[in-house]
Amino acid sequence: MPAFTYEIVETVAVLSENARGWQKELNLVSWGGRDAKYDIREWSPEHDRMGKGVTLSDEEMKALVEACKKMK
Numbered sequence: 001m002p003a004f005t006y007e008i009v010e011t012v013a014v015l016s017e018n019a020r021g022w023q024k025e026l027n028l029v030s031w032g033g034r035d036a037k038y039d040i041r042e043w044s045p046e047h048d049r050m051g052k053g054v055t056l057s058d059e060e061m062k063a064l065v066e067a068c069k070k071m072k
Helices: 058-069
Strands: 006-017 023-031 037-043 050-056
Touching: 037 058, 050 058
Parallel strands: none
Antiparallel strands: 006 023, 023 037, 037 050
16 A cells, blocks of 8 residues: 655644644645645644545635635
């Protein structure tokens, strides 16, 4: 089985932090050497472990931003 690789290309925002120091972040992440996509998930303080998250394409991120703008 090939090694699982990722690279955080850019940290866009830290959304929250829990008592253990894990941060929920919005990042641009390259998974397996592919083009970077937007990614929302929790990361350990050293960024060597991660929780479950969601990865969004540019189009999906734009749709999310537009939906958030409409929120009251």
